[in-house]
Amino acid sequence: MWRGSISPLKASFMRRFIARxxxxxxxxxxxxLGFFLLALGPILASLYLSFTRYDMVNAPRWVGLANYExxxxxxxxxxxxxxxxxxxxxxxxxxxxxxxxxxxxxLDKGLRTIGLYRAIFYLPSLLGASIAIAIxxxxxxAADGVVNAVLGYFGIQGAAWITNPDTSLYTxxxxxxxxxxxxxxxxxxxxxxxxxxxxxxxxxxxxxxxxQFTRITLPLLAPVIFFNLVLxxxxxxKTFSSAFIISNGTGAPADSLLFYTVYLFNEAFKFFRMGYxxxxxxxxxxIIAIFTAISFLTSKYWVHYENERD
Amino acid sequence: xxxxATDITLAQEMEEAARVAHEMRVKRDQRARMGRLLKHxxxxxxxxxxxxxxxxxxxxxxxxxxxxxxxxxxxPTEFQWxxxxxxxxxxxxxxxxxxxxxxxxxxxSVIGNLISCSFAAYAFARLQFTGRTFLFGLMMMTLMIPxxxxxxxxxxxxxxxxxxxxYLPLVVPRFLASDAFxxxxxxxxxxxxxRELDEAAMIDGCSPFKIYWAIILPLSLPALGTAAIxxxxxxxxxxxxxxxxxxxxxxxxVPLALRLFLDQEGQSSYGQMFAxxxxxxxxxxIAFLLFQKLIVRxxxxxxxx
Numbered sequence: 347m348w349r350g351s352i353s354p355l356k357a358s359f360m361r362r363f364i365a366r367x368x369x370x371x372x373x374x375x376x377x378x379l380g381f382f383l384l385a386l387g388p389i390l391a392s393l394y395l396s397f398t399r400y401d402m403v404n405a406p407r408w409v410g411l412a413n414y415e416x417x418x419x420x421x422x423x424x425x426x427x428x429x430x431x432x433x434x435x436x437x438x439x440x441x442x443x444x445x446x447x448x449x450x451x452x453l454d455k456g457l458r459t460i461g462l463y464r465a466i467f468y469l470p471s472l473l474g475a476s477i478a479i480a481i482x483x484x485x486x487x488a489a490d491g492v493v494n495a496v497l498g499y500f501g502i503q504g505a506a507w508i509t510n511p512d513t514s515l516y517t518x519x520x521x522x523x524x525x526x527x528x529x530x531x532x533x534x535x536x537x538x539x540x541x542x543x544x545x546x547x548x549x550x551x552x553x554x555x556x557x558q559f560t561r562i563t564l565p566l567l568a569p570v571i572f573f574n575l576v577l578x579x580x581x582x583x584k585t586f587s588s589a590f591i592i593s594n595g596t597g598a599p600a601d602s603l604l605f606y607t608v609y610l611f612n613e614a615f616k617f618f619r620m621g622y623x624x625x626x627x628x629x630x631x632x633i634i635a636i637f638t639a640i641s642f643l644t645s646k647y648w649v650h651y652e653n654e655r656d
Numbered sequence: 657x658x659x660x661a662t663d664i665t666l667a668q669e670m671e672e673a674a675r676v677a678h679e680m681r682v683k684r685d686q687r688a689r690m691g692r693l694l695k696h697x698x699x700x701x702x703x704x705x706x707x708x709x710x711x712x713x714x715x716x717x718x719x720x721x722x723x724x725x726x727x728x729x730x731x732p733t734e735f736q737w738x739x740x741x742x743x744x745x746x747x748x749x750x751x752x753x754x755x756x757x758x759x760x761x762x763x764x765s766v767i768g769n770l771i772s773c774s775f776a777a778y779a780f781a782r783l784q785f786t787g788r789t790f791l792f793g794l795m796m797m798t799l800m801i802p803x804x805x806x807x808x809x810x811x812x813x814x815x816x817x818x819x820x821x822x823y824l825p826l827v828v829p830r831f832l833a834s835d836a837f838x839x840x841x842x843x844x845x846x847x848x849x850x851r852e853l854d855e856a857a858m859i860d861g862c863s864p865f866k867i868y869w870a871i872i873l874p875l876s877l878p879a880l881g882t883a884a885i886x887x888x889x890x891x892x893x894x895x896x897x898x899x900x901x902x903x904x905x906x907x908x909x910v911p912l913a914l915r916l917f918l919d920q921e922g923q924s925s926y927g928q929m930f931a932x933x934x935x936x937x938x939x940x941x942i943a944f945l946l947f948q949k950l951i952v953r954x955x956x957x958x959x960x961x
Contacts, residue, residue: 366784388806469941472889624808
């Protein structure tokens with residue numbers, strides 16, 4: 347096609363096509379490079395590696411489905427990691443969202459000092475991801491820590507929360523609850539969008555508060571709840587730093603803090619089982635993709651967008 | 657209503673009604689005030705629970721060692737300011753180095769994010785081009801990808817390039833718009849700016865780059881500010897990437913240094929560890945206090961369409 351003569355018409359079309367698109371693609375170049383080199387390329391490479399045995403010293407050796415087979419049929423720690431992570435997600439996400447919605451509703455109506463409260467409640471969300479807070483958490487829930495001192499004040503004998511495998515995960519759930527700030531801000535913005543006259547009308551009709559909540563607040567807030575739920579669940583699946591620090595980097599005690607990401611990290615960077623870790627990574631990607639797809643597919647049954655109504 | 661022939665006049669009846677109405681209003685106001693009071697009491701107690709761990713950390717950084725545990729009082733019996741000095745030099749390498757390292761990584765990351773993400777956001781929000789919807793969809797999908805999935809191939813690649821133990825693996829991705837969240841945030845903002853601006857500028861012969869630089873960016877300072885602050889805070893706190901890519905203690909960032917304190921638990925003092933923990937949070941708290949409005953608005957608008 348390019349040989350010999352390009353008709354003048356075609357040439358001018360090409361020129362216009364290029365002129366139309368060149369500026370945009372120039373602006374997109376950094377992102378496109380990043381997309382191919384840092385996202386798509388690595389994802390495909392990690393898919394390939396997941397079918398190999400690779401220790402970073404010798405070249406990757408193709409083993410077919412062996413990694414996946416081992417993972418699903420024989421690897422107890424894999425199942426343990428799934429159990430820990432799913433338990434955490436199932437507890438931490440609802441706890442955080444309920445906390446966020448409750449406080450947002452209290453702040454939404456008729457308080458003048460809202461700014462101060464908002465700042466106080468949001469601050470932990472900003473700090474929560476830091477190593478300093480993880481270190482702090484270890485001490486708060488230690489056998490001789492503050493939490494037990496408070497309990498002791500009420501005559502309750504506290505456990506060694508962090509080192510007891512039955513309770514260690516809950517300390518992380520509490521840490522997640524403590525950071526309810528950013529969904530709270532999103533809820534607040536959503537609550538602002540609900541017309542106040544709806545509540546006034548309900549008040550005049552004598553509708554009890556609880557029904558105002560289930561009939562007005564919840565349905566009108568559904569898109570925001572949905573958004574927060576998806577976002578927070580993905581976040582929760584990715585939890586790493588706090589679990590890593592609190593469990594000494596191993597998932598201890600008795601693998602009760604063996605978060606999926608911690609397991610993956612150890613397989614990859616402690617034992618250099620890069621092929622197996624890649625398979626773990628792909629399973630995580632698929633889990634998150636399935637979860638996101640389910641939320642979006644089911645959303646039309648329980649999320650109604652204001653502007654979609656006829 | 658009284659209908660019988662009594663001596664109550666209409667006037668008296670109305671007075672009575674007004675009195676009842678007034679009483680009801682007073683009662684309602686009282687109840688509202690009580691409600692507000694209860695609400696404040698509740699919110700104040702929540703605030704105390706929220707802040708207590710942070711205050712405890714601050715207090716413990718100043719307490720003598722044997723006062724730290726099992727005690728609920730926040731006021732130290734005597735102030736151990738030397739925890740800060742000792743902690744600063746408590747590791748084989750001084751925290752001066754760690755702070756310089758963290759600052760280098762953070763500043764470069766913020767700059768990288770601002771340039772590359774605003775570039776991409778400008779194209780997505782303001783320019784017409786073939787494949788826009790498709791590429792925008794791809795960009796949104798990358799928001800979902802966990803860092804752990806790309807981590808291993810990236811590590812292998814950076815190792816081959818000889819980038820391990822340098823800051824390049826931490827910084828270069830920022831110049832390639834790897835944090836799609838910021839693109840999304842800026843797209844949301846750029847879209848709201850009136851189209852007439854671009855059109856007028858275009859008629860005046862402005863190039864797309866000129867429009868981006870002289871019109872869009874100056875009008876988008878709030879969005880850029882929000883992106884800069886979040887980028888600063890997240891990079892400052894980042895742990896996983898430095899953990900993987902930095903092996904030499906002299907190149908450690910502050911979070912990695914803090915972890916060293918944990919590894920030598922028992923040998924070093926808790927007071928020092930807490931003191932350095934407090935200091936590591938200071939930049940984040942300052943950023944929060946200075947730019948609270950931008951942060952709050954940023955979350956509210958990026959969270960919502």
